Amino acid sequence: MGKDSRYYAELKKNKLSQINDIKKDLPVYTHQFIDSCVLKYQINTALAYAKDVSLFFDFLKCRNPQCSGVQIKNIPLNILSALNAEDINEFQKYMVMNDGGSGHMVSNRTLARKMATLRNFFGYMADKGFIPEDPTLKADKNRKYEENDIKRLDVDEAKRLIKAVEETKAKTKRGSARSKNTAKRDLAIVILLLNLGIRVSECAGLDLNDVNFEDNTLRIVRKGGKEAILYINEKIRNTLRDYIKNERPLLTSDPKEEALFISLKNNRLSVRSIEDMLKKYGEGANLIERVHPHKLRRTFGTRLYNSSGDIYMVADVLGHKDVNTTVKHYAAVDEEHRRSVANLDLFGEE
Structure with a gap:
């Protein structure tokens, strides 16, 4: 829909x-x-x-x-x-x-x-004439905030997170036990966020009929309300199909339920629940910093940029109107690429 x-x-x-x-x-x-x-x-x-x-x-x-x-x-x-x-x-x-x-x-x-x-x-x-003048015009300008390094997972951390989901590892035994009932769903979400970089709100808003296995596409609603069609890779397709076929029917038997991802309460999985789920598995993977959906989005953006070198493509895939947003928040140059600069002889003999 x-x-x-x-x-x-x-x-x-x-x-x-x-x-x-x-x-x-x-x-x-x-x-x-x-x-x-x-x-x-x-x-x-x-x-x-x-x-x-x-x-x-x-x-x-x-x-x-x-x-x-x-x-x-x-x-x-x-x-x-x-x-x-x-x-x-x-x-x-x-x-x-x-x-x-x-x-x-x-x-x-x-x-x-x-x-x-x-x-x-x-x-x-x-x-509009409600007040004689704007008091903010002469107010002090607040200091511009400095951007920290883009928070993202490295390859090893991403693999550890996926493994924690596959093995339903949580910090507590109760958390691990509950995770076994949603293991396929949770894996599909993590793979989707890591391999497509969609926002958590876009993920939570997915309906079952937004997935098209014939065309290998996923329809999402962007932050601005516009629809976008994204292509899914084999890993996304396989984990989604496994969840839809084998686990989703156990979470809801209501044929009128439109949501793709279902909670243990038999309704649409919320943004907060996805955030909590990622936090749980991040702790299970013994990752130092909290795993937040936006960190997975930035991980995807950085990996795509370092692989393609095309910042405009990354901006388009992430749904950014302004490429500067992509540069500032989502596309860090990794250490390997920084080191490669030292091997370049930019002004050597031709």
């Missing part, structure tokens, strides 16, 4: 419901901005914007004396109109030191995203 499946319809409905719940606790004058986000952006982005606006009003309630004893939804517009650059700087310090009340220090990346929301919000409010 792709993007028209019941799963994606329910997902969007749920996100819209969350946005509406957030709006109920915010002043009415913020609703127009949030509604515009729903129209302009993907639903996940709109929800993130709504949460960030809500967080800023939590800050006002906590730190502005004029908001003491006032419900957030009743904070008057003149409070917003009176804000200046120093107030925005205070919010940044509040986030860096306290992460909006969570007690944890927020990362530079997270702060940059939240500040992007505030700039959009206050820019919108000023453009």
Whole structure:
């Protein structure tokens, strides 16, 4: 069914419901901005914007004396109109030191995203005449976050992870015992993520009829809501076929169930469950760092890039609109390629 499946319809409905719940606790004058986000952006982005606006009003309630004893939804517009650059700087310090009340220090990346929301919000409010000027324009620019090395598995770690799944190795005996009931499913997911680099949300959203064994293709719904057809290799095809034929019927007997990957509760396997499953097997494989779906996606991106040398192909396969995203986050040059540079005589005799 792709993007028209019941799963994606329910997902969007749920996100819209969350946005509406957030709006109920915010002043009415913020609703127009949030509604515009729903129209302009993907639903996940709109929800993130709504949460960030809500967080800023939590800050006002906590730190502005004029908001003491006032419900957030009743904070008057003149409070917003009176804000200046120093107030925005205070919010940044509040986030860096306290992460909006969570007690944890927020990362530079997270702060940059939240500040992007505030700039959009206050820019919108000023453009529409709600407030006289945008207080974020003269606020301090937060420090650009530095990218760490791309977190990925090396070949040995990937093999150890696959072996842990095949042998249903978990940290606890209970975890290993439960894994035996979903061993084929779990292996199919790990092989799929490692060999195709799809996002965990794309994996969870797969329906049974998205798999085409005749054409060796897989239909997925990308982050932006567009459908894409990807070609699967023999390893993916074999593990998927084994799971669909021999294990999926044991997890659900409902002919109306559309989901490809089924949980032990006989319904669609969730994103969180896939994340927990990978963490479990990563521990079973004695991998030092936690195994997260995005690490497998980056592993695929790096392996594909080092094999092909074609960054544009990697960007296309990963579904990136901007090749710079691929360069920055998904395509590291491995040590072998770095060493090979030393053997090149770029200006030697022809």
